[in-house]
Amino acid sequence: MEDLPITLSRCNVFTNGELDTERPIPVVPKSHDGVLNEKQLVDYKDRRVRFLSWLLKVGKHPEKAEGYSPYTVYSTAYRTARFDLWLWEQKNEYTYPPQSDDAAAYMDWLAFSDQSQVMKGKAQEGLQHLSKWLHHEYGYDEWEFEYTFDGSGGNHQPQDFLTREERRAIRQAALNEGNIPAYDSLTAEERNGWKLYISNALGKPYDEVTREDWNEVNGWEITSLVWTSLDAGLRPNEVRNARTEWVDTRNGVLRIPKDESSKNEGNWTVSLTERTATALSRWLDEREQYKRYEDTDTLWLTSHGNPHGSSSLRRLLHRLCDQAGIETANRKMSWYTIRHSVGTYMTKERDLAAAKAQLRHKNPMTTMKYDQVPVEDRRNALDRMG
Template identity: 70%
Template sequence: MKIDLPITLNNCDIGVDPDLDPGRSIVVVPKTHDGVLSEKQLVDYKEQRIQFLSWLLNVGKNPNRAEGYAEYTVYSDSYRTARFDKWLWERNGDYKYPPEEADAQAFIEHLAFSDTGQVEKGKLQEAINHLSKWLHYTRGEPEWEFEYTFRSRGSSLEPRDYLSEPERRKIRQAALNEGNIPAYDSLTPQERSGWKHHVATVLGKPYEEVTKDDWDEIDGWEITSLVWTSLDAGLRPDEVSNATTKWVDYKNGVLRIPYEESSKNEGNWTVSLTNRTATALQRWLTEREQIPRYEGTDALWLTTHGNPFGSKSLARLLRRLCDQAEIDYENRQMSWYTIRHSVGTYMTHHRDLKAAKDQLRHKSPKTTMKYDQVSVEARRDVLDKMG
């Protein structure tokens, strides 16, 4: 049932659910927030929370059909998202609204190792997903993805699926086949001159000897470098979005992620890369100089529309690579975190938890513990030996 929201700012009731206890209402700012915010912060927070909860109530469940969530769901979401908001302010020591994906990631990780019941963890995550959905539909933000999935009705925490080692090799090969430089005839004379220098550098030929036929010998390295770097570093979606050219140290085969640009603002990180990935990044940085959408920005990767990659665009890319590599993902959680979890799983298996912790940039060893599991291949080898 849709309701014409009566707004009152005394406890900020936005409508009474007839299925709730008498007098219970959807609360914009709970009493737990009393004295937490300044007057100006409270005014701003109330305004945005009213927009968020009203959106959930009227169109949030299916925005394309203007179908809202049940009033009880919005009532519950109001308290659970407010709990997240307060946790974030206390953690950062300052007011911030709306939160960002890295903030939600930190809260979900906090929940994973808290004493909160498993079902409540799942319901908190559902509420935060609803918040992300609102930001996506009303402000164009990428929808959030998390390293952990909690069940709202059931037992436990589920790490996302991961690529097997043969699948990682197939994805790496499929990414090698991605990308082209602009066609010779599509370029203006000025653009062609710049690309001709690039072709000459790649082929090791004098500029004057480069011909139109040489264009067919050159492939683009943009997507290849993005995928290969993620296969090595286990980049989170927001790290792909935040990555800059300054991170790349291909001479030493590492990414250097500074404190202020790291996904969770927890410290400087030096992340190992394979030689082939370092070479791919070197080639990409040279190629990148010729592409107009990178002018005036130090972003390492952008979509063809000049926007940062988001969770959904990365998931679509991975599924496209899976299709090319003939990897079945019908019953799997095939998101960008699938790559990250493969790094953690096999780094732990082939080395140890300390190596996985450093490579994945975890602050707490507890976070890395979920990778302390025996892979399917290793278990199969044991079964073969058992006879």
């Protein structure tokens, strides 16, 4: 291994002079010595120079071309390098850039490590900087974490969750989402396929289906996605990875196999309500009519034929909140908000064991964060206390 701490200004990454800093910012720290071969080191160093120089020049506010301070970038360099090394040890191979699954696994590992809450919070902050760069430079979805660490020393807690009333409102809003293709937008061949689908959906003979019947049938794609997430607390990665073979509508469950689950921690059988099982059954029938699903067993895709990511799911949730009249200001509303509502109320209605199974937690300590009384129940208790 060659010289390891490298000052960014010596890497010719600046076009308007050199950075005046007393301490070198480590592109490849000494902890990585002997870990990478020559080709891997060249690749890793190149990516790291791009990442760290981006932070220095524009990372804080890209729209204003305002960067972070050298001290912040120095700290981020070490924290993200520790994450990289941890990831290679877990996978027993070099890989870069990391993916959202990798970041989530690291956060889970940190949660139950002996590091202080401050250290955990700073490590999460470093990964957020890395995610920000990957999003702006490569179009990656920004990473979302199941819980956050309080860098000031508090405990890690799940982020915001939906109340019971909000869950019902989101479920209703999702029921109103989605239309099948308009009659006039279809070719004759496509129209025949949809005519058969409408015939089955309405329980009407094929030959009796008319143009007007197109207005009587709604699409089930978004409804099934949202309702399944409300039941199963699907992580964004699980929405993306979901396959048609996961669905068992006869028994009202999802069967998530080990090699496709978000965290690769085992085979899970997840309960669904009858309403959700019906929505999924309808969606599987409807799904056969869309060309974008012809060569894939992916359960849900965006309208552009891409797998859903954190950003598209966040936009969907905010749209449903707007339709349902749910205020999102001053709340961290991501797809995990749905998952946290499942954990919170499953724990309240049953117990931690039921929440652990439904949310697919390997470590029971992960589920413990849901062992808290919702704010509305605390308010009711205060009313009763007088």
